[in-house]
Amino acid sequence: MKTSFVLPADIEPLSRDPKATSPGRRINLHHSMCFGCGADAPVGLRIDVIAGEGLTVSASMKVEDWMQGGPGVIHGGLLSTAFDEVMGTSPLLLRMPVVTGHLEIDYAKPIPLGSTVQFTGEILGGVRRKVYTRAVAHLGDPQEPVAAAHGLFIAIDLEKHFAGYRDRAVHPSGHQNGA
Ligand SMILES: CCCCCCCCCCCCCC(=O)SCCNC(=O)CCNC(=O)[C@H](O)C(C)(C)COP(=O)(O)OP(=O)(O)OC[C@H]1O[C@@H](n2cnc3c(N)ncnc32)[C@H](O)[C@@H]1OP(=O)(O)O
Numbered sequence: 001m002k003t004s005f006v007l008p009a010d011i012e013p014l015s016r017d018p019k020a021t022s023p024g025r026r027i028n029l030h031h032s033m034c035f036g037c038g039a040d041a042p043v044g045l046r047i048d049v050i051a052g053e054g055l056t057v058s059a060s061m062k063v064e065d066w067m068q069g070g071p072g073v074i075h076g077g078l079l080s081t082a083f084d085e086v087m088g089t090s091p092l093l094l095r096m097p098v099v100t101g102h103l104e105i106d107y108a109k110p111i112p113l114g115s116t117v118q119f120t121g122e123i124l125g126g127v128r129r130k131v132y133t134r135a136v137a138h139l140g141d142p143q144e145p146v147a148a149a150h151g152l153f154i155a156i157d158l159e160k161h162f163a164g165y166r167d168r169a170v171h172p173s174g175h176q177n178g179a
Pocket residue numbers: 029030036084085086088089092096097098099100101102127128129130152154156158
């Protein structure tokens with residue numbers, strides 16, 4: 001599939017953390033109200049990202065009617081959110097919390113409503129706090145990808161990064177902290 005994404009020349013291999021989620025198990029994320037993965041989010045993708053061997057992950061997502069962009073097909077921005085979730089979860093195999101720094105999507109074919117998108121993702125390597133990832137989407141035949149993505153994720157200190165925002169966090173009760 002065509003892409004304009006270029007990996008840096010100084011990229012280095014990364015290693016799976018020995019305590020990372022075992023292959024075949026769901027990678028547990030941050031909170032249940034996350035738009036990408038949370039079971040309690042009022043509207044969301046509810047994507048379960050499954051650890052694979054090495055630095056790989058997989059996931060699937062049913063394309064519901066509310067995800068429509070063009071007539072009968074998925075909205076491209078919504079697909080990019082799904083890629084963000086799949087690739088953004090993968091650095092937890094390194095036991096590294098990250099946020100998205102840069103995201104690129106290559107759309108190859110329209111994705112019909114009612115289909116199930118299968119994602120495979122992998123960590124390609126890193127440079128300092130930067131983690132480079134790639135993911136591919138298909139509708140059942142891995143040889144016929146419908147889209148692919150590259151993501152650059154930046155390792156963060158969780159406490160510091162969200163320090164100024166946590167009082168706005170929404171909880172399953174519908175209440176915000178302090179509200
Ligand atoms: C609540 C729990 C969350 C965590 C759970 C994990 C699972 C979540 C899964 C959910 C998935 C969904 C996830 C989401 O949706 S996360 C939500 C969307 N993302 C954000 O909100 C991030 C907003 N950005 C920032 O906070 C800062 O800019 C960050 C923290 C990213 C960097 O600011 P910081 O001041 O800390 O560091 P730095 O500026 O020195 O940058 C560091 C290095 O990175 C390089 N760089 C930076 N940006 C870019 C760029 N665009 N292209 C190329 N390179 C870039 C930069 O050159 C430098 O490189 P080098 O000098 O080393 O060579």
